[in-house]
Amino acid sequence: MTAPANLPVPVWRDELEHEYAALAERLEPLVPCLEIPLHLPWIDAINKLKKQRGAVIMAHSYQSPEIFHGVADITGDSLGLAQAAASCDADLIVLCGVHFMAETAKILAPHKTVLIPDREAGCSLASSITAADVRALRAQHPGAPVVSYANTSAAVKAESDAICTSANAVQVVEAMGAPKVIFLPDEFLGRHIAKQTQVEIVLWHGRCEVHERFTAQEVRHVREQFGTKVVAHPECSPEVLAEADFVGSTTAMGKWLAREKPARVAMVTECSMADNLKSQFPQTEFIKPCNLCPHMQRITLQNIYASLRDLRHAIEIPDDVSARARAALERMLAIGRRESV
Template sequence: MTAQLHYTPEIARQTRPIYESLRHVIPEVEWGVHAPYIAAINKLKREMNAVLLVHNYQTPEIFHGVADYTGDSLGLARQAAETDADIIVQCGVHFMAETSKILCPDKTVLIPDLEAGCSLAASITGADVRLLKERFPGVPVVTYVNTSADVKAESDICCTSGNAVRIVESLGVDRVIFLPDNYLGRYVAAQTGVELILWHGTCEVHERFTGAELRDYRKRWEGIQVIAHPECPPDVLEEADFVGSTKGMIDWVGDHRPNRVVMITECSMSDNVAVEFPEVEFIRPCNLCPHMKRITLPNILRALETRTHEVHVAPETGARARRAVEAMLAVA
């Protein structure tokens, strides 16, 4: 068990530069709780030659306090493939940790909470994909990275929300099986002439947004810009000023510097982006991902101290899944 940590003057001094950048998203009264864990994690990861891969949906004290690399699923996959660290701590959800293990089978990959899952990954199995391949013989399978290793192993190529259109078009065919996000698939289908055979999976965070909610934002906040993730329903995307992956949304804010913006995605991302662009007013729709929020500073520290929970992928499954992930990286 992790010993009780105390906020000492030395820890306050060590972590002050981090807090100065987070001042307008984390109240100072909370910093005394976070800072001892941040100091301990940053010290221990250096000693262990460990890196922390942190997804855009993590809370600011994790995202800005202890991350070595931050990004969307594609960005974190790239960093996993390139790191020379001995240990990867995946501060995201389980399929992301599996992807790191698929790309780095000889490294130790840890996830702070094994229950950090994903509604999309849970919506489909490798057996489901095999049945689809029997039903549509010869049709290539494009699988969103938000899937298990077993599903990736049955796929021809993976994609993310940021490169899905490019991946589909790279195959040079008229028809593909696109799994498992139905809303992302419908968005991709509208951007390309390729016929997509879709699955019924959805993201439990993004599916809750509605077009009416976006129209209400425009009524309540004059001049607001609305940017949305393509995992949202079609009526949401029709109302948005920009549609893109989490990286695409961050880049859009950086390029356009709107006076006021609402990011239609998991709400911690607004806090993280607000740190980079303090002059932009972020209206925060608070749809939280319960799985991402299972990752905390205390259980990150515990993962490092005890080397738990280690993620394993069967070698044969990992080898087949790696071909699909590497095919994506070669295109992207």
């Protein structure tokens, strides 16, 4: 990956090999070994600059290992990162993830500066629905509350009654106390919820471009070929979920691995998730029938450094939108967060 224009390239220094020996050992099974000497100068430059800035770097579980392990101070799922943004001491946050995640962090930490290294790091789910679409759905289903998945823009969150994650979606839907709930925007997650509740679910037809590509045939092939356990994210199709040994959020997947300790596992989700869990579960062999998120891959060590150096790209949300979106998020937090088990 080339550096952004006009960005000096950090150069290798022999002392980096000693200073980052433990990190290099951790990264060796996760990234091509020839890349490690290319990553270390950038990692070193970022770590020094974030200290100078008093910044905190947060990375989603789908970020590549050199970011997740190399420069991130806080890692986790989108909601966990947003909550950490609100509670951490730093006033400057670099959010290594996609745009809706940085927005959510800004909503919960409105007085802090939240940067995203690449403003074009989007999400097919978030872009599948607009605030106007939500208002139209309300008109079609009078009185039905709107529960929006975290993978939505600030403007859509502002039109919602409550937000949910894949871990607590059923809990939030049922807490609305209504016979019918509009659920946005992930169709497959919505269908997964509908099987677990008596509440009528009104679906939108958004899909994650990463998870919708998996097929049941691929999952069966992996199981038969490798004799592996299969865990899948609920953004996958119902046919894929039916083939899985466990279905859960990114956080729940990690908890399942810790509990079950499988000899082999295929993680039907974004590829970097498995890469980042390998060092935590060395006893497990990870089979990778996975797909990379093109938006997550837009975040690189180079543009993280540029973001810190130039304080770009700052997330700005109109006050009225932020306040209404925060109310929807706080309603979810009041309901609570329950991980799949």
